[in-house]
Amino acid sequence: MENKQPFIRIRKKDDRPLWQQILIKVIAIIIALIISALFINLITKLNPIKVYESMFRGAFSTTRRIWITIRDTALLLSIAVALTPAFKLKFWNTGAEGQILVGGLATAAMMIYFGDKLPSAVILICSMVLSALAGALWGFLPALFKAKYNTNETLFTLMMNYVGIQLVEFFVDVWDKKQSHSVGVINPNTQAGWFPSVFGQQYILNIIIVAAVTIFVFVYLRYSKHGYEVAVTGESENTARYTGINVPGVIIRTMLISGAICGLAGFTEVAGISHTISTKTSGGRGFTAIIVTWLAKLNPIIMVIYSFLIVFLDKGAIQIASDFNLNEYASKIITGILLFCILASEFFTNYEIVFRHKEEH
Amino acid sequence: MDNNCAVQLTNITKSFGPVVANENVSFDIRKHEVLALLGENGSGKTTIMNMLAGIYYPDSGEIYVNGNLVSIKDPKDAYALGIGMIHQHYKLIDVFSALENIVLGLKAEGKKDLSMAREKVSEICSKYGFEMDLDMKVYDMTVSQKQTLEIIKVLYRGADILILDEPTAVLTPQETARLFNILRNMRDDGKAIVIITHKLNEVMEISDRVTILRKGQYIGTVNTAETNPQQLTEMMVGEKITLDIKRDLVEEKNLRLEVKNLTVINNENKRVVDDVTFNLYSGEVLGIAGISGSGQKELLEAIMGLQKCEPGSSVVYYSTAHGVHELVGLSTQEIIEHGLHLAFVPEDRLGMGLVGNMGMTDNVMLKRYRKGPGPFLHREQPHQTAVKIKEELDVQTPDLEYPLRKLSGGNVQKVLVGREINNKPTVLMTAYAVRGLDINTSYAIYNLLNEQKKRGVAVVYVGEDLDVLLALSDRIMVLCNGKVNGILDGRTANKEEVGLLMTHLKEGE
Incomplete structure (x- = not known):
């Protein structure tokens, strides 16, 4: 007994070539699909291949569905991109939900109060600016307290979500004319403040806005002096001070940007997609985006892939639910298994497992 | 195998990812002797000893303790085999007393009956000559006392094989001498002792045999009595190098920094820099000595605008190109924006001076x-x-x-x-510029500093190795508890003198 090596040991391995890293991810997805297949088969006795087919249909079966998939991918991407500067600063912004909501709220207010007073284009531009400002304010408050009093930003931003939700709740009540506990579609006839169709497509403007924001963040972080300050401060506050960087200033500035982009996502959601406001407007995307940002290791370009993957899974889950009469939660388990496997595969990217050599003792 | 052999390591290999820390290393550790494990930083000395202490597990190779093949999976196994290691970073609980730290983590019998433990500890202390107040809290202890406590802790657990990782790195000459006496007592009692080090003079002073590692490889073992520092250096570095620091005298000196009554109070309300006054001239290396945490870091940071100075503090910067500036009250950003040529090499390289991921x-x-x-x-x-x-x-x-x-x-x-x-600095301040560096790079740095000095730069060198401080500095300023405890001529001062100033604050200052 005394002479036995430990049965398994974990060894650090941080020099895997790119093809191995990709291979590990692919294997993780395959394993997830197998586990999900077993799960589906055990619980529902359905043929897993058919279920996967159905998932695929959910996202791609019609042109309209493809557009909706792209639209939702873009929306999720814009939030993930919004979180990126903050995360690069190691400022854990968990308040995207709230920032989206107040952005959406500003847009809805513009549409409701000025819907018959101003031309649609003016409403759009004003909504855009106001929603960005509202989101920026929601980002600014926790940043200010972090910079001044070193409060915990994770809790602060999280709590700001609830303030945002309550605000929306309040205004829904104010704007609700039919006692239906919802605002309903705003300006359904005039479509004032709605995104116009571009080239005959309803969601082109959404995509243009998100693409612009993504490129902006990518360039900002990589090539601007501000982005450099974010990178240095995020790595080490001491180095930032040593270099003469105004650390509180960088924290506040970065959160203004992060919050503003989240606010814009709220604007896109309300003016470009749902044309209404409710506490469900953000739809948990503020949290899902954290996973996207993290999986993509803060690279806005890789985020496109992960945003798409998650939206695809989501659409698939809904489709399965309706096709096979399953509870939607059962199908969401597939999403859960997949995300879990991808996250767990990170471990195998960084470490390897060594088993005891058989021939010894 | 002769029964004097406490530990035998055979063909030990250990790698971390692509880095091979030890490759086929074999040597033995004997009872009744002090073995010095010599090698540069990164040569794998600590890694191989960590495998004895149960911190790492070897990829391949065998370890024999007292002639038996063993497998050391964790530190508990190591203790059971009588192996104790004193790490560079002490593992003590600050709010506990010495005695509590000693019995911490042991099975109930030792813990419940503190008086029995106390007796046993006192016995160990008197046997080997430790001086330790067992009721003292760790947060009140000096570095040297903490180290003593770590050694007692290991002995209390019945260690016969003691491994000390760079034990003198943080000690003054006087404390080092005391430690060496204790090590000799333990050796004479039959213990096997390993000290991991890269300081040659200590190897010559304390060890019986020297085992040399280089880049993870075993180079050889020699009897200390039959070798000399030059030979050891060659084995350690792998080539002949000269160990001289060339100290030129620069005649022309101009005032560059005039520091007056500089005081910094940290957030624990302690005067970490206490009324420091000195001048710094071009063409000189001003060495700053002091036990670690005597205010060296804060002093340099205060000059750079990184610490808040108390009212009355003054640092005047003189330069031919930029005129005269009062630095206190300027932020780092302003210092940089004014184009003042103050260069600063901080102690924490990747945490302050550089960004590791860039x-x-x-x-x-x-x-x-x-x-x-x-x-x-x-x-x-x-x-x-x-x-x-x-x-x-x-x-x-x-x-x-x-x-x-x-x-x-x-x-x-x-x-x-x-x-x-x-950036062609006027003033160049360095904190622990060679800490953790190999010999060749260290000498390259000394040469760079001397070159700067010859160009008329005012150089500040905060150091811990007194031999180097004495060889490099034109003047040595000794800090003690944040106060200037004397400024000596680097060419005439000796180690004992500096060591005393480091620990004993002069009266009436």
Whole structure:
């Protein structure tokens, strides 16, 4: 007994070539699909291949569905991109939900109060600016307290979500004319403040806005002096001070940007997609985006892939639910298994497992 | 196998990812002797001893303790075999007393009956000559007392094989002498002792045999009585090198910094820099000595505008090119914006002086990224500077964008020092500039500092190795509890004198 090596040991391995890293991810997805297949088969006795087919249909079966998939991918991407500067600063912004909501709220207010007073284009531009400002304010408050009093930003931003939700709740009540506990579609006839169709497509403007924001963040972080300050401060506050960087200033500035982009996502959601406001407007995307940002290791370009993957899974889950009469939660388990496997595969990217050599003792 | 052999290591190999820390290393540790494990930083000395202490597990190879093949899976196994290691970073609980720390983690019998434990500990203390107040809290202890406590703790657990990792790195000459006496007592009692070190004079003084490692490989073992520092250095480095620091006298001296009544109070309300007054001249190296935490770090940071100075503090900067400036009250940013040529090599290289995840270009840019018009960075100039530094200082890096944290400590320091002297400083301040570096790089740094001095730069060198301080400095300022406890002539001062000033505050100062 005394002479036995430990049965398994974990060894650090941080020099895997790119093809191995990709291979590990692919294997993780395959394993997830197998586990999900077993799960589906055990619980529902359905043929897993058919279920996967159905998932695929959910996202791609019609042109309209493809557009909706792209639209939702873009929306999720814009939030993930919004979180990126903050995360690069190691400022854990968990308040995207709230920032989206107040952005959406500003847009809805513009549409409701000025819907018959101003031309649609003016409403759009004003909504855009106001929603960005509202989101920026929601980002600014926790940043200010972090910079001044070193409060915990994770809790602060999280709590700001609830303030945002309550605000929306309040205004829904104010704007609700039919006692239906919802605002309903705003300006359904005039479509004032709605995104116009571009080239005959309803969601082109959404995509243009998100693409612009993504490129902006990518360039900002990589090539601007501000982005450099974010990178240095995020790595080490001491180095930032040593270099003469105004650390509180960088924290506040970065959160203004992060919050503003989240606010814009709220604007896109309300003016470009749902044309209404409710506490469900953000739809948990503020949290899902954290996973996207993290999986993509803060690279806005890789985020496109992960945003798409998650939206695809989501659409698939809904489709399965309706096709096979399953509870939607059962199908969401597939999403859960997949995300879990991808996250767990990170471990195998960084470490390897060594088993005891058989021939010894 | 003769029964004097306490531990035998056979063909031990251990790698961390692509880095091979130990490759087929074999040697033995004997009872009744002090074995010095000598090697440069990164030669694998600590790694191999960590495998004895149960921190790591070897990839291959065998360990015999007292002739039996053993498998040490965790520190508990190591204790059971009588192996105890005193790590460089002490593992003590601050709010506990010495005695509580000693019995901590042991089975109930020792814990419940503190008086029995006390008796046993006192016995150990008197046997080997430790002086320790068992009721003293760890937070009240000096570094040397903490180390003593660690040794007692290991002995209390019945260790016969003691491993000390760089035990003298933080001690004054007097404390070192006391430690060595204790080590000799333990050796005479039949214990096997290993000290991991890279200081040759200590190897010669305390050890019976020396085992040398280089780049993870076993180089050889020699009897201390039959060797000399020159031979050991050659074995350690793998080539002949001269161990002289050339100290030239620069005749022309101009006042560069006039520090007056500088006081810094930290957030624990302690006067970490206490009424410090001194002058700094061009063409000199001012060495700053002191046990660690005597205010060295805060003093340099205060001059750089990184610490809040108390009212009455004054640091006046004189330069031929930029005139006279009062630095107290200026922020680091303002110092940089005014173009004042103060260069600073901080103690924490990757945590303060550089960004570990960035490459050479971006790190060279660190203090000048604001230059150039527009909101975007201008990387061309820093890129050229990085190329120049890489060539002039022979920085080993695959390319200029390769993250610095993946480079060796020596290369990291070359980038930092290279960047700081590239700006043609008037004042160059360095804190522990050679800590953790190999011998060749250390001497390269000493030469760089001396070159700067000859060019008329005022150089501050905060150091811990007194031999180097005495060989390099024109003047030595000794700090004790944040106060200046004397300024000596570097050419005439001796080690004992400096050591005393480090620990005993002069009366009436």
